[in-house]
Amino acid sequence: xxxxxxxxxxxxxxxALIDCDIHNAVPSDAALKPYLSSRWRAHLETTGSxxxxxxxxxxxxxKVSPAGGSRLDSWxxxxxxxxxxxxxxxxxxxxxxDIDYGILNCLYRAAEQRNEEFGAAxxxxxxxxxxEHWLERDARLRASITVPFESPEPAAAEIEQAAGHPGFxxxxxxxxxxxxxxxxxxxxxxxxxxxxGLPVGIHFASTTAAPITSAGWPSYYIEDHTVMSMAFQSxxxxxxxxxxxxxxxxxxxxxxxxGFAWMPPLMxxxxxxxxxxxxxxxxxxxxxxxxxxxxxxxxxxxxxxxxHPPHLLQLIDQLGPEMLMFSTDxxxxxxxNPRRAFQVRLPPELEEQIMYGNAQRFYGL
Amino acid sequence: xxxxxxxxxxxxxxxALIDCDIHNAVPSDAALKPYLSSRWRAHLETTGSxxxxxxxxxxxxxKVSPAGGSRLDSWxxxxxxxxxxxxxxxxxxxxxxDIDYGILNCLYRAAEQRNEEFGAAxxxxxxxxxxEHWLERDARLRASITVPFESPEPAAAEIEQAAGHPGFxxxxxxxxxxxxxxxxxxxxxxxxxxxxGLPVGIHFASTTAAPITSAGWPSYYIEDHTVMSMAFQSxxxxxxxxxxxxxxxxxxxxxxxxGFAWMPPLMxxxxxxxxxxxxxxxxxxxxxxxxxxxxxxxxxxxxxxxxHPPHLLQLIDQLGPEMLMFSTDxxxxxxxNPRRAFQVRLPPELEEQIMYGNAQRFYGL
Numbered sequence: 001x002x003x004x005x006x007x008x009x010x011x012x013x014x015x016a017l018i019d020c021d022i023h024n025a026v027p028s029d030a031a032l033k034p035y036l037s038s039r040w041r042a043h044l045e046t047t048g049s050x051x052x053x054x055x056x057x058x059x060x061x062x063k064v065s066p067a068g069g070s071r072l073d074s075w076x077x078x079x080x081x082x083x084x085x086x087x088x089x090x091x092x093x094x095x096x097x098d099i100d101y102g103i104l105n106c107l108y109r110a111a112e113q114r115n116e117e118f119g120a121a122x123x124x125x126x127x128x129x130x131x132e133h134w135l136e137r138d139a140r141l142r143a144s145i146t147v148p149f150e151s152p153e154p155a156a157a158e159i160e161q162a163a164g165h166p167g168f169x170x171x172x173x174x175x176x177x178x179x180x181x182x183x184x185x186x187x188x189x190x191x192x193x194x195x196x197g198l199p200v201g202i203h204f205a206s207t208t209a210a211p212i213t214s215a216g217w218p219s220y221y222i223e224d225h226t227v228m229s230m231a232f233q234s235x236x237x238x239x240x241x242x243x244x245x246x247x248x249x250x251x252x253x254x255x256x257x258x259g260f261a262w263m264p265p266l267m268x269x270x271x272x273x274x275x276x277x278x279x280x281x282x283x284x285x286x287x288x289x290x291x292x293x294x295x296x297x298x299x300x301x302x303x304x305x306x307x308h309p310p311h312l313l314q315l316i317d318q319l320g321p322e323m324l325m326f327s328t329d330x331x332x333x334x335x336x337n338p339r340r341a342f343q344v345r346l347p348p349e350l351e352e353q354i355m356y357g358n359a360q361r362f363y364g365l
Numbered sequence: 366x367x368x369x370x371x372x373x374x375x376x377x378x379x380x381a382l383i384d385c386d387i388h389n390a391v392p393s394d395a396a397l398k399p400y401l402s403s404r405w406r407a408h409l410e411t412t413g414s415x416x417x418x419x420x421x422x423x424x425x426x427x428k429v430s431p432a433g434g435s436r437l438d439s440w441x442x443x444x445x446x447x448x449x450x451x452x453x454x455x456x457x458x459x460x461x462x463d464i465d466y467g468i469l470n471c472l473y474r475a476a477e478q479r480n481e482e483f484g485a486a487x488x489x490x491x492x493x494x495x496x497e498h499w500l501e502r503d504a505r506l507r508a509s510i511t512v513p514f515e516s517p518e519p520a521a522a523e524i525e526q527a528a529g530h531p532g533f534x535x536x537x538x539x540x541x542x543x544x545x546x547x548x549x550x551x552x553x554x555x556x557x558x559x560x561x562g563l564p565v566g567i568h569f570a571s572t573t574a575a576p577i578t579s580a581g582w583p584s585y586y587i588e589d590h591t592v593m594s595m596a597f598q599s600x601x602x603x604x605x606x607x608x609x610x611x612x613x614x615x616x617x618x619x620x621x622x623x624g625f626a627w628m629p630p631l632m633x634x635x636x637x638x639x640x641x642x643x644x645x646x647x648x649x650x651x652x653x654x655x656x657x658x659x660x661x662x663x664x665x666x667x668x669x670x671x672x673h674p675p676h677l678l679q680l681i682d683q684l685g686p687e688m689l690m691f692s693t694d695x696x697x698x699x700x701x702n703p704r705r706a707f708q709v710r711l712p713p714e715l716e717e718q719i720m721y722g723n724a725q726r727f728y729g730l
Contacts, residue, residue, distance in 0.1 A: 176579045179580060179581050180581065180583045181580065182583075182584070210580070210581065212579045212599075213545060213603075214573070214575050214576065214578070214595075214599070215540075215543065215544060215573075215603070216575065217545075218545045218547075218599065218602070219603075219607060220606050220646060221642065221645055222635075222638050222639070222642045223603060223606050225638055226602045227595075227599045230579075230592075230595035230599060231578070231580065233595055234578035234583065234592045237592060238578075238580070238583055241583070241585050242584060261629070261630030262627060262631075264626070264671070265669055265680075266627075268626055268670055269594060269626065269667075269669045271670070271672060273591060273667075276698075277586065280585055280586055281585060287672075289672060302634075304630055304634045305633055306683065311629070311679075311683050314679045318671065318676050333641075
């Protein structure tokens with residue numbers, strides 16, 4: 001549930017806690033300059049950013065507040081953007097909720113650059129910045145590797161470089177791509193991730209300018225936010241049906257900030273169709289739902305909340321208790337408070353799995 | 366479950382039965398000529414059909430058999446297309462399963478014609494053909510009105526014309542449209558439907574050439590079939606968020622052949638977002654899920670089948686027992702046998718609602 005900062009420290013929790021979705025923000029492009037070569041520094045100064053997603057600003061996060069897509073209280077006193085100040089993040093999140101590990105997903109959009117080499121240079125810079133300003137400064141933090149994922153070969157090269165630092169535990173993509181993510185175009189990314197034992201995270205966001213529904217652009221942000229979960233569903237479908245998990249048996253996928261209530265119905269639909277149409281996809285050897293359970297995990301925020309709260313426990317039972325990993329989405333507007341995120345009290349063993357154990361095993365923490 | 370014809374007549378059922386999705390087929394464009402003016406007959410002969418959906422043939426129904434998207438046994442002995450012969454439909458479906466009422470949804474794509482007037486003339490012809498060849502020939506049959514829905518004013522005029530025949534009980538749209546269905550562009554259709562007390566059905570199909578996912582075209586038919594349910598989800602979202610049900614309080618929507626398991630998660634997501642973002646949609650006065658339950662119904666086929674069958678009863682409980690109306694999708698390849706469609710035995714009262722009562726009340730039969 002949306003929650004502003006509670007400054008009273010809680011009593012020591014019994015359950016350990018991993019937050020699988022925290023957003024650290026690059027304060028400005030200028031902050032990346034120390035990590036860019038002279039060529040790309042000059043490019044940034046003279047040509048600047050040229051993207052193919054003119055609409056992004058208006059529809060990924062709403063201007064629900066003067067903080068844009070962030071919590072009103074999340075602007076650091078030091079100045080700068082929400083999520084850009086580690087000390088303030090410690091105070092508001094890591095210390096306040098006694099978080100054992102936090103996974104940083106920096107949403108800097110290197111992948112939307114139309115100049116592919118510039119995008120790759122920006123991704124390199126973001127990752128070096130993450131190491132220096134975040135990973136080397138707090139032992140609780142881990143991070144996702146920013147990659148120019150629409151340029152899969154350079155993205156794979158970036159994984160090679162960044163994976164050398166043990167703080168990187170994931171590769172980060174977005175669910176709205178130029179082609180469905182199962183297609184061969186993206187396989188170099190999966191090959192590199194698997195080689196380094198890293199899962200591939202897919203996080204709510206976009207770099208493309210394609211309409212988010214098959215009927216074109218919806219009118220309202222609330223629709224954009226709703227149908228983003230459908231972008232996730234079509235990517236899950238693509239990854240399975242293209243045989244990506246047959247080609248990369250060790251590939252693991254994290255679905256981040258996409259919701260999770262839609263997954264059981266999707267598995268049922270896919271399994272039902274597979275029984276009838278498997279002749280079209282003879283490269284598959286298992287039921288679609290088996291690929292989901294073996295290869296995918298989902299973060300909890302934004303959590304769908306049934307009108308009848310016990311339905312949430314039915315849903316988790318349908319999904320499988322191993323599938324969920326807790327996340328706050330700090331510092332964004334729809335932050336989930338770890339102490340109050342669930343509508344119903346979870347059985348202790350399930351709570352431990354979701355708040356800690358599943359992520360601990362998945363990320364090897 | 367997919368089922369071929371069982372020629373042994375069943376013992377008399379205890380439960381009455383309404384089939385809410387039967388496909389009667391226009392045998393060929395020539396069959397429409399008697400219902401076209403000389404101008405449009407000439408147009409058909411000289412210019413012919415010009416559509417903007419070049420991909421439709423390959424992805425709405427698969428060539429799973431020599432029957433295209435239809436059951437192997439559904440070609441009438443008299444010749445012609447599956448679904449084109451009433452006598453054979455009686456034998457295979459209406460009599461075989463002792464169906465009390467059947468709703469015909471003719472999928473003729475008048476709405477994909479690039480010449481809007483020609484599309485309107487074809488829709489008029491299809492509806493006259495339906496009256497003469499179907500509605501006037503079997504008292505069990507009802508039908509949906511074919512409309513050129515991308516031309517909402519002519520579509521509304523067609524509703525005016527066709528609604529004069531009591532056999533028409535619904536207006537038929539498809540879920541992949543040029544704009545989201547909630548937008549004002551489509552309101553003349555809703556206004557006309559409400560004026561005549563007709564629900565608006567949205568049936569699995571497409572007339573547009575826009576990609577079905579926000580990441581473009583998927584590779585496989587099994588993906589097309591899966592993500593079609595997402596086209597439904599985004600249309601439901603649009604209809605609610607645009608305030609269509611505030612503007613037309615008597616509007617009723619039938620979601621046909623789109624699955625139904627995705628609806629509870631969608632309602633939860635929409636309600637949760639509405640609690641936080643209602644300022645963006647101040648024209649709404651109720652929770653999104655309340656609009657769904659008050660204004661929408663869903664047909665059962667293709668039914669999602671949980672791996673653990675009791676989950677189906679949980680799902681129906683989450684959805685609400687009043688929401689579902691049984692359908693076979695005859696003569697298509699994934700036909701549901703009324704005697705075997707459900708994985709689990711339904712409680713008798715629920716079975717009566719789904720197989721008969723909900724549709725009887727909704728369509729006023």
